[in-house]
Amino acid sequence: MAKLIGTGMKRVDAPDKARGVAKYAGDYAAENMLHACLVRSEHAHAKILDIDTSALPEGAYCFTAKDLACNVIPFIFNDQPALAEEKVRFYGEAIAVVAADTLEAARAAAKTVKVTYELLPAVLDGEAALAPDAEKVHEQGNICGEFHRGKGDPDVAFERCALVLEDMFEVPPQEHAYLEPEAAYTYIDEKGRLCLYSSTQNAFLDKTGLCQVLGLGADQVVSRAATIGGGFGGKDGHTIQIFPAVVTQKTGRPCRMTFTRKENLQASFKRHAARAWAKMGFDENGKIIAFKGKIIFDTGAYAAYGPSVLSLGSEHFAGPYLIENTQIDGYLSYTNNTPASAMRGFGAPQGCFGSEIFMSKAARILGIDPLEIRRRNVLREGDLGAIGQRMDHSVGLLESINKFEESDFWKKAKADTSGEYGYGVAAGCLSSGFGKGVNDRATVTVEKTADGYTVYCGLVDIGQGSETALVMLASESLDVEPEKIRMVMADTELTDDCSSTAASRSVYIAGNALLEAVKEIKKGKDKGVGHAVFPENELDSFGVHTLYGFIVQGAKVKIDPVSGAVNVLEVHNVTEAGRILNPVSVAGQMFGGIVMSTGYAISEGIHYRNGVAMEDSFASYVIPTSVDAPHITSENIEAYEPTGPYGVKGIAEAPTVAIAAAIANAVMQAVPDAHIHTLPLDRTEILRHYKKEGGVR
Amino acid sequence: MNVLRAKNVSEAIRMQKETNGYFLAGGTYSMVEINSERFDPDCLIDLSLCPELYGIREEEASVHIGALTTFTELEKSELIGRLFPALQKAAAEVGGPQVRNRGTVGGNICAASPAADAATPLLALDATVVAVGVNGERKIPIRKLFLAPRKTCLTPDEVVTEIILPKTGSRSGFIKVGKRNALAVSSINMAVSAVITDGKLTDVRVAAGSCAPTPRLCPRTAACLLADGLNAVPTAQEILMEEISPIDDRWATAEYRRMVAKNMLSALMQEMMEEKA
Numbered sequence A: 001m002a003k004l005i006g007t008g009m010k011r012v013d014a015p016d017k018a019r020g021v022a023k024y025a026g027d028y029a030a031e032n033m034l035h036a037c038l039v040r041s042e043h044a045h046a047k048i049l050d051i052d053t054s055a056l057p058e059g060a061y062c063f064t065a066k067d068l069a070c071n072v073i074p075f076i077f078n079d080q081p082a083l084a085e086e087k088v089r090f091y092g093e094a095i096a097v098v099a100a101d102t103l104e105a106a107r108a109a110a111k112t113v114k115v116t117y118e119l120l121p122a123v124l125d126g127e128a129a130l131a132p133d134a135e136k137v138h139e140q141g142n143i144c145g146e147f148h149r150g151k152g153d154p155d156v157a158f159e160r161c162a163l164v165l166e167d168m169f170e171v172p173p174q175e176h177a178y179l180e181p182e183a184a185y186t187y188i189d190e191k192g193r194l195c196l197y198s199s200t201q202n203a204f205l206d207k208t209g210l211c212q213v214l215g216l217g218a219d220q221v222v223s224r225a226a227t228i229g230g231g232f233g234g235k236d237g238h239t240i241q242i243f244p245a246v247v248t249q250k251t252g253r254p255c256r257m258t259f260t261r262k263e264n265l266q267a268s269f270k271r272h273a274a275r276a277w278a279k280m281g282f283d284e285n286g287k288i289i290a291f292k293g294k295i296i297f298d299t300g301a302y303a304a305y306g307p308s309v310l311s312l313g314s315e316h317f318a319g320p321y322l323i324e325n326t327q328i329d330g331y332l333s334y335t336n337n338t339p340a341s342a343m344r345g346f347g348a349p350q351g352c353f354g355s356e357i358f359m360s361k362a363a364r365i366l367g368i369d370p371l372e373i374r375r376r377n378v379l380r381e382g383d384l385g386a387i388g389q390r391m392d393h394s395v396g397l398l399e400s401i402n403k404f405e406e407s408d409f410w411k412k413a414k415a416d417t418s419g420e421y422g423y424g425v426a427a428g429c430l431s432s433g434f435g436k437g438v439n440d441r442a443t444v445t446v447e448k449t450a451d452g453y454t455v456y457c458g459l460v461d462i463g464q465g466s467e468t469a470l471v472m473l474a475s476e477s478l479d480v481e482p483e484k485i486r487m488v489m490a491d492t493e494l495t496d497d498c499s500s501t502a503a504s505r506s507v508y509i510a511g512n513a514l515l516e517a518v519k520e521i522k523k524g525k526d527k528g529v530g531h532a533v534f535p536e537n538e539l540d541s542f543g544v545h546t547l548y549g550f551i552v553q554g555a556k557v558k559i560d561p562v563s564g565a566v567n568v569l570e571v572h573n574v575t576e577a578g579r580i581l582n583p584v585s586v587a588g589q590m591f592g593g594i595v596m597s598t599g600y601a602i603s604e605g606i607h608y609r610n611g612v613a614m615e616d617s618f619a620s621y622v623i624p625t626s627v628d629a630p631h632i633t634s635e636n637i638e639a640y641e642p643t644g645p646y647g648v649k650g651i652a653e654a655p656t657v658a659i660a661a662a663i664a665n666a667v668m669q670a671v672p673d674a675h676i677h678t679l680p681l682d683r684t685e686i687l688r689h690y691k692k693e694g695g696v697r
Numbered sequence B: 001m002n003v004l005r006a007k008n009v010s011e012a013i014r015m016q017k018e019t020n021g022y023f024l025a026g027g028t029y030s031m032v033e034i035n036s037e038r039f040d041p042d043c044l045i046d047l048s049l050c051p052e053l054y055g056i057r058e059e060e061a062s063v064h065i066g067a068l069t070t071f072t073e074l075e076k077s078e079l080i081g082r083l084f085p086a087l088q089k090a091a092a093e094v095g096g097p098q099v100r101n102r103g104t105v106g107g108n109i110c111a112a113s114p115a116a117d118a119a120t121p122l123l124a125l126d127a128t129v130v131a132v133g134v135n136g137e138r139k140i141p142i143r144k145l146f147l148a149p150r151k152t153c154l155t156p157d158e159v160v161t162e163i164i165l166p167k168t169g170s171r172s173g174f175i176k177v178g179k180r181n182a183l184a185v186s187s188i189n190m191a192v193s194a195v196i197t198d199g200k201l202t203d204v205r206v207a208a209g210s211c212a213p214t215p216r217l218c219p220r221t222a223a224c225l226l227a228d229g230l231n232a233v234p235t236a237q238e239i240l241m242e243e244i245s246p247i248d249d250r251w252a253t254a255e256y257r258r259m260v261a262k263n264m265l266s267a268l269m270q271e272m273m274e275e276k277a
């Protein structure tokens, strides 16, 4: 029996996807199916005075808040209605669901629904929202969350620093840009249950939502994930599921809904825009003495995962360094912008952009190599992180820095005296798991079948490769060929609730549960049920984490002298993720995360005009193409996490944390006078300071 | 929506009169407009079967480019590359390979986007647009074609049949800047064409896109360069910044467009003066 751990086993989902037979939610269809679309708000902030459906054509249906048993989406704050009733809080908010026999007919019918509004002043800036006299998005005010944590006394410590850096940083909302837009399909099965197939990261949460909003019992709803074309956090929570479900509940007919790209860009969850003020003090040897940071995340009209993003973002703000004196203050504000929620990196990239720029700036000013200054400050196992959390698991930052230093990329960078390119590095960590006080567990069942085993797991493969990873773990531990393993995932009828496919946790938590289940099988049982619970940090701070993955990244850039455009030519990446289960999968995650965040660095971002996203297609929301993406190389260090399945740690989000800063640092090497503190990197500022202004090369 | 297919230009004109429809060439502009519900025509008249609209033809003093010539054809044409490098470069930088395979030069100028990439070099190269309609043929200097964003001086029945470029022996260049390196709308583009005899400029045209409501010539900038060649570039840059009228929009700010326009002018002048005659 071949040993699989550490091999680049091929993706089990690849053949179906490559042949086009994988079934996405938007591929489901049935005779008699209704097509649905939404009537959406045309304003960022307004009272709804009237919804007039009298012109609705025959054969079309229209459902509003009045048709719902309970108009509250169950989530962290329960602050969002499924369908806006008294007022709308963002442009594109759902007001009514319209259904008809064809999509064209549904869209035409939706246009006949007339909504009368009374406009309210819109709150469009996360910082301005916190002013005491700001217009209120929600009755209780615009402060959706706060985070305050620190240790030592930074104000006193700054006094004895050789160098203190201080600046304001600003980053825009980012779109996940998954290939598959949000889609869902609902029908009533032969047992009379309302069944949902959706593009989701949490089939169980979807079921809870349907039960609550539609007033159905737990035995009346079945929720399943279809094949998913990318999630990145954006499909975790309430996106589209409720809408076709209302139609099916009321009409008894199957119903399907898919968002257009425009709806996706203008009205679906985003990465939080943020404004951050950071102050970092160093001694003459580059040792960080103190860090003080304040960060404001704009969560838009509804909290969604905002409160968790706030705490994770604050926790990671100061970077992966040992700092004795810290103070971190985070704020989450409500505005009338598109709701922001989970996105790969979950609040960390926003703060780390500033702190990693400071690390390289300090290195330059103090005359220390940028890797060396990071090495002098690394967190090691047993150290206390920025908010006082103990690093009590595998911590491979030092080894990652050392490996990076040995890379061809870095050697060439050091040897390059041409003056044509800029080089920059950055380091980062990203937590795995939900964090302290959040129920983070999984139950996985393994069943012996006639010709192998079936594994039941409530998590979803959203394209990241968790299905393949679990097949590898099952195959290895049961000592059978991978072909003998059948996976059943994300089905509320057949699998157990393992909560969200999120937080770089799937392989770790489900892998551990799976290995527990296998132990039962090995005892001779035909069915094994395994449970796993995520370890928690001893620090008494809600949401704090205990297990982190580490990365070091470097970028090589060339500035276009005419346009100031930043061409990211190369990126080198070193990862510490415990033991590497599948190096091809890990490389895939690194490459994808790097390309995604290269876009964040150079060209992406949503601009709102009166709360309306101006970027409403992939022509104006500019993600990197193959000629914009850097040439990427990636290595892993050998490590082992004792609590993980076969020594594995989660790593899917880490590549997004520091790369924008690495690119910014490369730009600052090329154009040292430019004040780089915003994303996407400001070409105007770069041009202003480019050494050959006037632009002839 | 009806789609009619015309077998030649006169049939296309007749179909247009009968249906009040819109012409369709490569569809890379029209179909996007239709799918995004900004354009809702009752009838489209496909021109792709009209033989008169194809081909690049060289004559004694001019080159005739059929309206249905695709960007890929322009990019691959040895003749265009030799005589009109600005047009070749612009064609090579349009969209991505799929769009270049379908998108046509006629469609590009008729769509009249302020950012149309073929319009700028055609302005700099002093193109003449030939249009045929119910009232016969018109020869329109391209500088008179564009009236406003998405609006030309063509009447709905007029088919652009070809674009004529005079063979002046000019050198020319084109630069485009978008938000990324492919599939990018021009935040700004520029083409310069100049006849250079014994190191002296005898005829100069500067055209810019995405920095006014239509792609346009910058005659004052050109006049300044004509007077004093490369030495005049700094003064010409100042004139250019006043001559264009860019705005802030989602593609760029006015300030950025001015800075880049300035850089483009010097880069293009440098490139042309250095080029071996």
Ligand SMILES: Cc1cc2nc3c(=O)[nH]c(=O)nc-3n(C[C@H](O)[C@H](O)[C@H](O)COP(=O)(O)OP(=O)(O)OC[C@H]3O[C@@H](n4cnc5c(N)ncnc54)[C@H](O)[C@@H]3O)c2cc1C
Pocket (backbone or CB within 6 Å): B022, B023, B024, B025, B026, B027, B028, B029, B030, B031, B032, B047, B067, B068, B093, B094, B095, B096, B099, B102, B103, B104, B105, B106, B107, B108, B109, B110, B111, B115, B116, B117, B118, B158, B159, B160, B161, B183, B184, B185, B186
């Ligand atoms: C992904 C993508 C990327 C793009 N990138 C670029 C780019 O980088 N640069 C750029 O400039 N453009 C770009 N475009 C826009 C478009 O491809 C070009 O403008 C193209 O030249 C349009 O030509 P077409 O033949 O496809 O026009 P069509 O869509 O067929 O027609 C466009 C308009 O012109 C009219 N028309 C066409 N031919 C004639 C004729 N012979 N006589 C009279 N009227 C006519 C039509 O009625 C219509 O109004 C892009 C489009 C897409 C979808």
